[in-house]
Structures are given as C-alpha cells and as structure tokens.
Amino acid sequence: xxxxxxxxxxxxxxxxxxxxxxxxxxxxxxxxxxxxxxxxxxxxxxxxxxxxxxxxxxxxxxxxxxxxxxxxxxxxxxxxxxxxxxxxxxxxxxxxxxxxxxxxxxxxxxxxxxxxxxxxxxxxxxxxxxxxxxxxxxxxxxxxxxxxxxxxxxxxxxxxxxxxxxxxxxxxxxxxxxxxxxxxxxxxxxxxxxxxxxxxxxxxxxxxxxxxxxxxxxxxxxxxxxxxxxxxxxxxxxxxxxxxxxxxxxxxxxxxxxxxxxxxxxxxxxxxxxxxxxxxxxxxxxxxxxxxxxxxxxxxxxxxxxxxxxxxxxxxxxxxxxxxxxxxxxxxxxxxxxxxxxxxxxxxxxxxxxxxxxxxxxxxxxxxxxxxxxxxxxxxxxxxxxxxxxxxxxxxxxxxxxxxxxxxxxxxxxxxxxxxxxxxxxxxxxxxxxxxxxxxxxxxxxxxxxxxxxxxxxxxxxxxxxxxxxxxxxxxxxxxxxxxxxxxxxxxxxxxxxxxxxxxxxxx
Ligand code: NAP
Numbered sequence: 452x453x454x455x456x457x458x459x460x461x462x463x464x465x466x467x468x469x470x471x472x473x474x475x476x477x478x479x480x481x482x483x484x485x486x487x488x489x490x491x492x493x494x495x496x497x498x499x500x501x502x503x504x505x506x507x508x509x510x511x512x513x514x515x516x517x518x519x520x521x522x523x524x525x526x527x528x529x530x531x532x533x534x535x536x537x538x539x540x541x542x543x544x545x546x547x548x549x550x551x552x553x554x555x556x557x558x559x560x561x562x563x564x565x566x567x568x569x570x571x572x573x574x575x576x577x578x579x580x581x582x583x584x585x586x587x588x589x590x591x592x593x594x595x596x597x598x599x600x601x602x603x604x605x606x607x608x609x610x611x612x613x614x615x616x617x618x619x620x621x622x623x624x625x626x627x628x629x630x631x632x633x634x635x636x637x638x639x640x641x642x643x644x645x646x647x648x649x650x651x652x653x654x655x656x657x658x659x660x661x662x663x664x665x666x667x668x669x670x671x672x673x674x675x676x677x678x679x680x681x682x683x684x685x686x687x688x689x690x691x692x693x694x695x696x697x698x699x700x701x702x703x704x705x706x707x708x709x710x711x712x713x714x715x716x717x718x719x720x721x722x723x724x725x726x727x728x729x730x731x732x733x734x735x736x737x738x739x740x741x742x743x744x745x746x747x748x749x750x751x752x753x754x755x756x757x758x759x760x761x762x763x764x765x766x767x768x769x770x771x772x773x774x775x776x777x778x779x780x781x782x783x784x785x786x787x788x789x790x791x792x793x794x795x796x797x798x799x800x801x802x803x804x805x806x807x808x809x810x811x812x813x814x815x816x817x818x819x820x821x822x823x824x825x826x827x828x829x830x831x832x833x834x835x836x837x838x839x840x841x842x843x844x845x846x847x848x849x850x851x852x853x854x855x856x857x858x859x860x861x862x863x864x865x866x867x868x869x870x871x872x873x874x875x876x877x878x879x880x881x882x883x884x885x886x887x888x889x890x891x892x893x894x895x896x897x898x899x900x901x902x903x904x905x906x907x908x909x910x911x912x913x914x915x916x917x918x919x920x921x922x923x924x925x926x927x928x929x930x931x932x933x934x935x936x937x938x939x940x941x942x943x944x945x946x947x948x949x950x951x952x953x954x955x956x957x958x959x
C-alpha cells in the first residue's frame with residue numbers, strides 16, 4: 452500500500468501503533484464506535500504485521516484459518532484449512548480496504564518516543580514524521596516483530612548471503628546452493644522442506660529437538676467454499692468446532708500433563724513415519740515433556756531431514772568463518788547461504804524502551820523490575836491511558852491469537868466508552884489490582900507444562916518467569932475482559948486545560 456505524504460495531525464484522541472491484526476482491529480473497532488479521531492502509525496509499508504514481514508518459503512499459519520481470522524471479517528475463500536502467508540496477508544489487506552479506515556494509516560512511520568504528561572493528561576509522541584499528542588495509545592506493535600539474531604562468534608565475518616527468517620531475501624537465488632539453517636522452531640520447520648526442494652545441500656543446526664505432529668492440512672472442497680459463502684452459519688459452525696477442539700488442549704498444558712500423551716504419541720509416530728534411520732530418529736526425539744515448547748506441525752519436516760542432501764547437525768556451533776559453520780567437534784561445513792531462524796525478542800518488546808510513563812521510567816525499565824507485569828494483559832500501572840494489545844501473558848500455544856486480540860479490543864473499547872461517559876481524563880490500573888492479577892497468574896503458572904516440562908523456552912524471561920503465555924482457557928480470558936472493570940483503576944477527571952485535546956472533543 453502506498454505511503455502517504457500527508458502530514459500527521461498535531462493531536463489525535465487515539466494513537467494506534469502497528470497495522471497487524473491488533474492495530475487494524477483497533478482501527479476498525481474505533482471507527483465502528485464513532486471514534487474517528489485516530490491515526491495508525493506503521494513502520495512498514497503495508498498492513499499485515501507479522502504476515503507482511505514473514506514471507507519465507509513455506510510460511511503458513513498453524514492455527515486453522517477459519518479461527519485465525521476476525522470474527523467480524525469472516526472469509527469464505529480460504530483455500531486450505533491452514534492457509535499460506537500470501538492468503539492471510541491478502542485477507543488483511545481486503546479487511547483494511549473494506550473497513551474504510553485506511554485514510555488514517557501512516558505507513559513508513561516509526562514512533563520514536565511516547566512520554567506521558569500528567570498535567571496535560573496526554574501522551575507526547577515523537578515520530579520520524581513529526582510530533583503529535585494523543586489522549587490514549589493503543590499499542591499493537593506485536594510480540595514477534597523484532598528478529599533475534601544469534602550471538603555466534605564470527606557471524607559478522609560470514610562472506611556469503613545471510614538473513615533472518617522474518618527478513619527473507621527473495622533476491623538470493625538458492626538453486627543448487629549449500630545452505631545452513633540455524634534453528635528448528637516453528638519458522639525453520641516450514642522453511643527447511645521448501646529450501647530442500649531447490650538447494651543443492653542443506654545443513655540443519657538443531658539445538659533442541661522440537662515435537663512435530665502431523666499437519667492435518669487439506670484444501671477446502673468447492674462444496675465447502677460454496678457453503679461458506681452462501682450459508683454463513685456453516686462457516687460459523689466450522690469456526691466454533693475448531694475453537695472448542697483447540698480449547699481441549701488447555702487442561703493438558705495447564706495442570707494435567709498426562710492429557711498431552713496423545714500429542715507425544717502423534718509426534719513419535721510422525722518421526723517413525725518420516726525417518727527410517729534409528730540414529731537420526733533418536734537425534735530428533737525431544738528430551739522434555741510435550742507442550743513445554745510450542746508443538747509444531749508438519750508432514751514434510753522429518754522426511755526432509757532424512758533426504759540424502761540434508762544433514763542434521765546437533766553439535767554446538769562454535770563459530771562461523773568467512774565461508775563455513777564450524778561446530779564444537781571441529782568439523783567445518785562450507786556454505787554459500789546462512790538462514791537464521793532463531794526467533795524473536797519476545798519477553799522484552801523493543802517498543803517498551805520508547806514508552807515513558809508517569810515517573811519518567813520506560814516500560815522496559817519498569818518491566819525489568821516487575822517481570823513485565825501488567826493488568827489483564829492490557830494496562831500497566833504508571834502508564835495511564837496506555838492499552839497494549841498482546842501484552843504480557845496473553846500469548847497462546849494452542850489457539851488463535853486473533854481471538855485474544857478481539858477480547859482485548861472489547862476491553863479497550865469499553866474503557867474508552869467509560870472514560871467518555873464519566874469525563875475521565877485518565878485511567879490507570881491500581882498497583883494492588885495489578886499485583887493481585889500477576890500473583891494469580893504466576894501461581895497458576897507453576898503447575899503448567901511450560902514450567903515443569905524440563906525445557907528452556909522463549910516463554911520464560913531472564914528470571915525464569917513465564918511472562919508470555921495465558922495459563923487458562925481463552926474463553927475465561929474473554930469473560931474476564933468482557934467489561935472494563937473501573938473499580939480496579941485509579942481515575943482522574945478530565946483537566947480543564949486539556950479540553951482542546953480532550954477525549955470529549957468533536958469527532959473527525
Ligand atoms: P523460535 O520458536 O524461537 O525458534 C528459534 C529456533 O532457533 C529454536 O530452534 C532455537 O533453539 C534456535 N536457536 C535460537 N538461538 C540459537 C542459537 N544461538 N544457536 C542455535 N540455535 C538457536 O522462533 P520461530 O521459529 O521463528 O518461531 C517463533 C514463534 O513464531 C513461534 O513459536 C510461533 O508462535 C510463531 N510462528 C508461527 C508460525 C505459524 O503460525 N505458522 C510460523 C512461524 C512462527 P532452542 O529451541 O534450543 O532455543
């Protein structure tokens with residue numbers, strides 16, 4: 452989508468950051484509520500967020516598409532049960548275009564800093580397109596937006612092509628090349644089978660073997676697509692069935708690990724089916740409880756590892772030279788291209804360094820002290836009128852993040868309504884309410900397979916606290932966020948001198 456050369460307004464009632472599912476959803480919900488005085492800042496050149504950025508070969512959703520879409524934007528045209536990235540991106544573009552909100556999006560615009568001004572009851576925001584003030588900020592900057600590069604000795608000296616999975620360089624011709632992939636996470640296992648179709652040789656560097664269960668993917672039949680289009684109840688029934696099927700995983704993750712035994716059996720069966728060599732089978736068999744890390748899905752990953760021109764390397768990478776990867780056992784494997792599929796900065800989101808709260812500290816500084824604590828995954832003590840979509844402890848290992856995003860958006864919209872009706876200038880979660888929320892979360896976390904499953908994962912922060920996942924059903928999350936519980940908040944009346952910029956101002 453074209454980057455507008457328009458000028459940013461000097462003040463908006465609501466500033467939305469990011470144009471992925473969260474930011475786009477926020478724009479649509481604000482618009483629907485008649486809150487038309489907002490802008491969306493997006494550093495990329497299009498809507499789509501992670502589905503714009505991740506264009507690597509094989510990129511597809513591993514949550515069924517009927518559920519991995521907005522409830523208010525059903526799509527009868529999904530081609531597959533797990534749709535590929537280009538379809539998801541196209542879906543988001545269509546939803547954005549049909550929403551009539553794109554004139555308020557500023558693409559190619561990076562927020563540099565947002566600083567809370569308590570007297571003015573405003574966020575003072577600087578961007579690379581100019582400054583503005585905003586009464587509220589809805590941040591949808593995404594938990595998986597900032598690639599994490601491995602700290603490997605010599606990686607900067609590599610003379611060939613090197614890129615991260617989320618920054619795929621489509622100009623690099625991989626045909627016949629020797630390629631190394633570092634990582635065996637959700638991205639890597641989608642990339643490796645596609646790479647192996649074109650590359651001359653692929654070395655896969657595995658640090659931890661993941662559980663990979665079969666991907667029950669299939670193309671929707673013409674009859675199904677006809678029914679989705681003509682009888683919306685059919686599409687809704689699919690969505691509901693997928694939703695509850697996914698929720699069945701929650702007890703296994705959160706308190707009864709034994710319930711995940713079928714998933715382990717499926718993964719071991721997948722290994723057996725895809726790989727004949729007993730030694731290779733052993734090397735890809737995980738040594739921790741299933742579910743501790745994200746359960747991955749693929750029918751092609753194990754057969755690809757078994758192919759003659761693909762080598763699985765499990766020795767630690769010692770260094771990278773100008774043209775090779777060298778492992779701790781001294782073996783040097785020459786390569787032309789290095790693909791780094793090592794994940795993202797998750798427990799500490801980069802934007803947290805740029806949002807400065809009431810006491811002058813950044814969200815990152817406060818997060819480092821309090822373990823990214825927030826209230827209901829959405830608001831943070833010390834940061835009035837800031838709403839984070841996909842904040843701490845809202846992530847999922849089993850179901851659709853779009854469901855969580857919509858739950859949060861309902862809460863945010865009710866907060867905004869509450870502010871308007873009561874002429875509040877600020878809402879900020881009380882420290883005791885936030886502490887109680889986090890205490891309960893961390894208490895529940897102790898019993899989960901993510902804490903007890905014997906693995907190291909990006910779900911955990913530097914202190915070993917799981918600040919990433921939601922440890923209950925998504926249904927419970929939705930119920931808890933259905934209405935804005937103002938009793939958990941400190942509120943301030945709207946100050947007179949900010950009325951020019953007030954949340955009561957005329958709508959655009
Ligand atoms: P990831 O799950 O964090 O996996 C990173 C991989 O790189 C892991 O295998 C990790 O090994 C390895 N690694 C990291 N640093 C390393 C180092 N210094 N040396 C060697 N290996 C290293 O990242 P991702 O695969 O990009 O996936 C991130 C998340 O994105 C997923 O969990 C999922 O939520 C989402 N995602 C979703 C989809 C989808 O829906 N289709 C697709 C892709 C990604 P260890 O396991 O030992 O840490």
